[in-house]
Amino acid sequence: MKRYDVRFKLQVAKEACKTSISVKAVARGHGLDFSTVRRWAATYRLHGWRGFYRKARSYDLPFKLDVLEKMRQEGMSARQATTYFQIGSAGAVAQWQRLYADGGAQALAPRPLPPQKPMKKTRSSKPAEDMSRDELLKEVAYLRAETAYLKKLDALIQQEQAAQRAKRTPSKD
Known part of the structure; x- marks a missing residue:
């Protein structure tokens, strides 16, 4: 997957939102996939320019449950929820849905880390x-x-x- 500069994303999203040109035409004009431009435009409409500055983060159980509940209540797709909640990947949301369907809320809880091995003693055996x-x-x-x-x-x-x-x-x- 190609990464695009934030300025470029913002320029394309503004063009798709603020002109009379269709999203498909904007996508074609920049040589981009239609769904990518549609997602950028939706992000811009919901969050403005700040929507393009995402930070990598991990999501706790209450947040995941909130996302899934909002999706259920409003009939959102994983892609729409990704845009609305500023989540990095629609695949992650789809995985949360599968896990929740298979194992409930406990399946979404983070797994505990494996126990740490104790540090090795120095090589000297004599005092x-x-x-x-x-x-x-x-x-x-x-x-x-x-x-x-x-x-x-x-x-x-x-x-x-x-x-x-x-x-x-x-x-x-």
Whole structure:
């Protein structure tokens, strides 16, 4: 699925909402799928320009139940609910519907995380008092190397996360 710049989405949505041109013609003019332009136009009508600045988020049980209840009461489709509640994917809403139909509200509750494994002890099996000077020096060198490695790994992870955030953050024009 191709990602489009927020400014482009906003331009297309405004064109579809504020001109006499049909949504299909706007879609054809920009080489886009009709349903994509229709969704952008609906988002713009409901939420304005703020509707295009979505944040990745997880949804708790009460929110999911509210979405499903609103869909039932108003006969909304998953796509309409996605636009109305600013949910990232209509597939997620459809999955909530399936889970709710199969297992009720408990099926929508988040699954508990698996238990964490305890951290591994240091490689030294002897207490420091029983070690010779050479053994202590080797242990210190090993621990320094391990610390340096972990710091570099942490720096690489932070750098990668910053690059992903920069890629996701829309420009402020």
